Amino acid sequence: MSAVVNLMDVPVAVDEVLDEFFQATAPILESIHPSVIDKGQALRAFVMTGGKRIRPLFVYAGRQCAGDKITMSKTPDAEREALRVCAAIELIQACALVHDDILDRSDTRRGRPTVHRRFEALHRDRGWDGDARHFGDSAAILVGDLALAWADDLFHGALPTAVGAQPGPDRPVPFAATAVWSQMRTEVLAGQFLDVTNEASGDESVTAAEQVMTYKTAAYTVARPLELGATLGGADESLRAELHGIGIDLGIAFQLRDDLLGVFGDPAETGKPSGDDLVAGKRTALLAAGLAQADETGARTLRSGIGRPLADAEIAAVRAVLTESGAVAEMERQIARRRDSGLARIDALDCDEDARAGLRTLAHRITDRTS
Amino acid sequence: MSAVVNLMDVPVAVDEVLDEFFQATAPILESIHPSVIDKGQALRAFVMTGGKRIRPLFVYAGRQCAGDKITMSKTPDAEREALRVCAAIELIQACALVHDDILDRSDTRRGRPTVHRRFEALHRDRGWDGDARHFGDSAAILVGDLALAWADDLFHGALPTAVGAQPGPDRPVPFAATAVWSQMRTEVLAGQFLDVTNEASGDESVTAAEQVMTYKTAAYTVARPLELGATLGGADESLRAELHGIGIDLGIAFQLRDDLLGVFGDPAETGKPSGDDLVAGKRTALLAAGLAQADETGARTLRSGIGRPLADAEIAAVRAVLTESGAVAEMERQIARRRDSGLARIDALDCDEDARAGLRTLAHRITDRTS
Structure with a gap:
């Protein structure tokens, strides 16, 4: 054994x-x-x-x-x-x-x-x-x-x-796993398509950013993998559904952290250039919150600071708007809320304490990371 | 029933x-x-x-x-x-x-x-x-x-x-079908990669064109689908292997016909612009034969007549070189040889006469077509 x-x-x-x-x-x-x-x-x-x-x-x-x-x-x-x-x-x-x-x-x-x-x-x-x-x-x-x-x-x-x-x-x-696998691939491909479409159409809404997060990241990175593992272990429908819900909470927290790192992350830790998401013109929840909360001048800085090569001073200006408008604090609040919701649901899971402990460790790892 | x-x-x-x-x-x-x-x-x-x-x-x-x-x-x-x-x-x-x-x-x-x-x-x-x-x-x-x-x-x-x-x-x-399915997808993707690489590296050899034909077309379009159907029907290994061989013969004949249509085809029938393969710079077996058989002036015409937009007169000049060098006749001979080899092997197949008749019809359909 x-x-x-x-x-x-x-x-x-x-x-x-x-x-x-x-x-x-x-x-x-x-x-x-x-x-x-x-x-x-x-x-x-x-x-x-x-x-x-x-x-x-x-x-x-x-x-x-x-x-x-x-x-x-x-x-x-x-x-x-x-x-x-x-x-x-x-x-x-x-x-x-x-x-x-x-x-x-x-x-x-x-x-x-x-x-x-x-x-x-x-x-x-x-x-x-x-x-x-x-x-x-x-x-x-x-x-x-x-x-x-x-x-x-x-x-x-x-x-x-x-x-x-x-x-x-x-x-x-098992066929149940094949069905989750199918759903997961369709979701991530649909999420990528939404992302590309939102970027092109200039959709700045919080809702649009949330749909992309849900399908391109949360479902694909956390919720469906959890479910996939659960089906391999022969889980029943109610455990699967609960794990899916936990996965969406943690996955959205993960993506919000990623969005913050994409603008504020240290290139030495993330392996990506400084302000990479800005240059790429990504329509993130962080940007949506910034646009919703900044004053007119701030919003102008944000809009002119995405989707093109940026000098360090320009990146700094965008960062300042995101911080001063309260968008960064708002994202940190949402991360904490999603993580805590996930953690509370993990505590209530009807399974082995070892399994719950493993999930808790992962919850912290993906939401408190710096790279 | x-x-x-x-x-x-x-x-x-x-x-x-x-x-x-x-x-x-x-x-x-x-x-x-x-x-x-x-x-x-x-x-x-x-x-x-x-x-x-x-x-x-x-x-x-x-x-x-x-x-x-x-x-x-x-x-x-x-x-x-x-x-x-x-x-x-x-x-x-x-x-x-x-x-x-x-x-x-x-x-x-x-x-x-x-x-x-x-x-x-x-x-x-x-x-x-x-x-x-x-x-x-x-x-x-x-x-x-x-x-x-x-x-x-x-x-x-x-x-x-x-x-x-x-x-x-x-x-x-059945797992045997899944294995053929896997092989088929790897082959077509490898064939596409070879095609792109040959085009970029300017590989004009007949061998390079043949490898692309075998994997990008013959295996994927005829040999593996035949085998896939055979595995669904529970065929043994020897019938599968024989069908694969027939499929490669017919599939190469199919591609050689396609190459001829890509240069000489009628846009009204093929749905593609005149001389499409030339403009796209495709390294076909037809082009390889033309380069091998044309004189120096002809070869220059061929090399300058691929991979860029072409006037009608330029397309006509390339066509003339391919015909006069004997490359077109050579392709027709190869098509006939592959088709006849496939037909002879179909005659020898140990199966229902209905099944053999169906295969013969398809063999003619894909090698004698005009669109």
């Missing part, structure tokens, strides 16, 4: 699964054509360097709530299935980020060049024909597509995983 | 499934946010207007080779499963085409504006902020992603289908 291990060991175990997954898939690409290996390597480099494995942590936390112990011994089918689902969700995340970086025209991610910029550089280095920038975008679209397709293959056990097993149907995912 | 129907009724039945699928998924998007309906409608319009449903025809042909009759009565689980898989494959195709059109910067597809151009126009019409072109690309990337995610959901029965049933695991796809 394997020893029960700590929730915080999950990221390392998932990294191992992902690493061995990329080792196992490299020959598949090579057999198609040696030059396709570039594509696999770009995806591997992206997935393996960075990422906090937040979604896998919530999958395991949800599974623990449903009564499954975390053992991380890789032989039993149930543990293998959970690790496979966690690795799959990290590939969805890779697709979301690689494509999002094209949409946002971001140059860096986690302190390194984004995938489209890497392929743009490769095109230049090799002195190839045509538009390097368009080549970078094209290659990155296809890298994201591969991540999305492979995510499903992993989820359904159709590709080799870290546990050294041949792909096979030895333990098909 | 339902009446056995003709293979040629498959496209209409698949269209029905797709149409009802889009009706059933619209409320899912609407529940996320009314503005996301635009995204679903763009995908629906794209999938429902045009497309020859070639891949579904091969899925059914393969299934028939494995002994399954085509009944199209939508109640039995086996028929429902086959229609669902066919609809799923058409969504993969939607993703491939929508993203390919961004990569190729195509303005039209099937005689209508491409998805990225539609969203670009919508951005302009509504007088939105920012770069309309970038918005068009962004929205189309997300539409393609949704198609790819939904394809998997449909394949695994996690979304409602045309047959009016609730999603459910009543008949999970």
